[in-house]
Every structure is written in C-alpha cells, then in structure tokens.
Amino acid sequence: xxxxxxxxxxxxxxxxxxxxxxxxxxxxxxxxxxxxxxxxxxxxxxxxxxxxxxxxxxxxxxxxxxxxxxxxxxxxxxxxxxxxxxxxxxxxxxxxxxxxxxxxxxxxxxxxxxxxxxxxxxxxxxxxxxxxxxxxxxxxxxxxxxxxxxxxxxxxxxxx
Numbered sequence: 001x002x003x004x005x006x007x008x009x010x011x012x013x014x015x016x017x018x019x020x021x022x023x024x025x026x027x028x029x030x031x032x033x034x035x036x037x038x039x040x041x042x043x044x045x046x047x048x049x050x051x052x053x054x055x056x057x058x059x060x061x062x063x064x065x066x067x068x069x070x071x072x073x074x075x076x077x078x079x080x081x082x083x084x085x086x087x088x089x090x091x092x093x094x095x096x097x098x099x100x101x102x103x104x105x106x107x108x109x110x111x112x113x114x115x116x117x118x119x120x121x122x123x124x125x126x127x128x129x130x131x132x133x134x135x136x137x138x139x140x141x142x143x144x145x146x147x148x149x150x151x152x153x154x155x156x157x158x159x160x
Contacts, residue, residue: 005030005065012037016053020060030065031057032108035098036073043074043094050101057102066106070095079109 006028011019016038023031035042038053045053057064070092071077077091078084099107 003029003063003065005032007032007034007068008037009034009069017056017060020057020062024060024062028062030063032065032068032106033102033104034069034072035067035095036069039073041074042098043091045098047101050098054102064099064102064104066104066108067095067099067102068108070107070109 004027006023006026008016008019008023008031011022012034014022020031033053035045038049039045054064071079071088076084077088079088079092081088095107099105
C-alpha cells in the first residue's frame with residue numbers, strides 16, 4: 001500500500017498532537033517525523049515519550065512513515081568529520097531504534113548541515129574515512145527492517 005506522508009517539520013510551531021491532526025485533516029496517510037522537533041537530543045527520548053508520540057499519530061489516524069533530518073540535533077553532528085564519526089555513528093544507530101519504536105520504516109538522511117561541501121572536491125579515496133559514521137554502525141544496522149534514503153541537497157543548502 002502506498003502511503004502519502006508529510007514531514008512534521010513544516011508544522012513545528014504546533015505541538016505534536018496538533019501537527020498530527022492537521023496532517024490527517026489535509027488527507028495524508030502518514031507522518032514523517034524530524035527527530036529534532038521532538039527533542040533537542042532525540043537519541044535520548046524516553047521509551048514512554050516514544051510511545052506517546054506513536055499513540056498521538058495513531059489517534060489522529062496516521063501511521064509513522066519514518067524519520068527525516070536525522071542529524072539536526074544535538075548540535076554538532078557530522079557524517080563527514082572523522083573526529084566526530086563515532087558520535088555520529090552512535091546517533092544514527094539511535095535513530096534506527098527511534099524509528100522502530102515509533103513504528104516507522106524509512107529513515108531519510110537529508111540533514112543539509114550534517115554534510116560538508118568539501119566532500120565533492122576530495123581526491124578519490126579520501127572521502128571513505130570521513131563517512132565512517134555511515135559504515136558498520138547506524139546505517140548498516142538496518143536489520144530491524146528500516147530503509148535508509150539519502151536525499152540530495154542543493155549546494156546552496158550546504159554549509160560553507
């Protein structure tokens with residue numbers, strides 16, 4: 001079954017229950033959640049709060065499609081900085097678990113500020129170590145049934 005979802009980030013000025021109501025009233029089937037809208041440190045969101053969020057979506061008649069903008073919070077996450085790769089990898093692993101706890105199946109890695117435009121200009125072979133966060137931890141721990149999608153960012157949306 002195809003589901004049409006809206007990311008809650010566009011309605012972040014409303015509380016989550018109201019976001020769900022609006023999204024359902026607009027005719028969407030599902031909600032895509034930007035974790036930073038739930039907490040300044042979404043990896044540490046309590047299991048109780050995760051259950052509440054999932055229940056609010058379900059009460060509005062929505063399923064949780066998945067998560068989007070995975071690296072916005074906490075501040076300073078980066079998939080391209082080798083000195084922060086372990087932190088980013090642990091965060092991605094936590095996002096896989098958050099997605100599963102919320103009933104989602106898709107993680108859209110589309111956080112423009114977590115990407116570094118210098119990646120496009122690196123000599124062959126130099127980018128791989130910088131993407132250590134995507135290897136062996138969160139991104140490859142998809143055995144829980146989640147799918148990872150990488151959304152392309154326009155160069156102007158990347159930090160300089």
